[in-house]
């Protein structure tokens with residue numbers, strides 16, 4: 001089975017490293033086309049069309065804005081590789097319109113793919129078989145975890161995986177700033193809070209209690225953490241977070257409409 005990449009930028013490169021490191025495909029079965037990037041050890045094709053004809057699975061790792069142009073170069077082909085799009089805003093129905101009766105998978109990885117820690121989600125159309133799905137699973141498991149979701153969740157999910165690292169970093173940034181103003185060296189404050197974030201995530205994954213219960217456990221009555229939690233509640237953090245979620249989802253829906 002031959003795998004091809006159209007576009008080998010940050011994300012294409014991360015997936016390529018994952019599959020080579022985890023030996024999901026051997027380099028002689030990997031093909032790519034990218035206008036500028038040159039990678040040794042795998043096959044470079046002269047254009048999008050020749051790449052498409054040569055492989056069984058195509059990963060479209062290009063920006064959403066480039067899709068109309070690239071699709072116009074591929075859609076006349078009689079060849080029917082499995083199409084995998086990782087582009088934000090490109091939905092299954094858009095691809096199905098241009099590639100009817102073809103196997104199509106939409107995957108949304110996140111930034112941590114570059115260190116093999118992506119939390120990726122995917123949706124598929126009805127032509128994708130369980131065998132196809134297991135190949136897709138092995139490709140994207142090489143860069144982290146992969147979860148099947150309903151396609152209608154693809155906009156909202158960005159608030160949980162794609163965009164969430166930025167929201168978390170924003171919270172961390174504010175805490176680090178305040179600690180620095182209080183006399184902590186910045187690097188030390190950053191290290192402590194990142195280690196705490198990692199430990200807290202691992203702990204919560206192993207503990208079946210709800211977040212309310214976990215928080216209650218840390219906040220003893222008249223204790224220290226409770227005072228910080230009160231500040232968050234007074235600032236109506238639930239309202240703020242719902243707005244962040246909705247803004248993320250709305251913008252994703254807008255981009256989808258702009259491309260159509």
Ligand SMILES: NC(=O)c1ccc[n+]([C@@H]2O[C@H](COP(=O)([O-])OP(=O)(O)OC[C@H]3O[C@@H](n4cnc5c(N)ncnc54)[C@H](OP(=O)(O)O)[C@@H]3O)[C@@H](O)[C@H]2O)c1
Pocket residue numbers: 006007008009010011012033034035036037048060061062063064066070086087088108109110111162
């Ligand atoms: N980065 C992320 O964290 C992330 C997360 C989830 C999903 N994604 C999605 O992944 C896709 C790729 O993102 P990225 O961050 O990897 O972007 P990127 O670094 O800009 O990579 C895109 C690559 O495609 C190349 N390219 C442009 N036109 C092409 C064409 N006609 N045929 C073949 N290759 C072409 C670009 O070359 P030039 O630079 O010369 O144009 C570039 O090397 C996007 O759709 C994005 O929505 C990214």
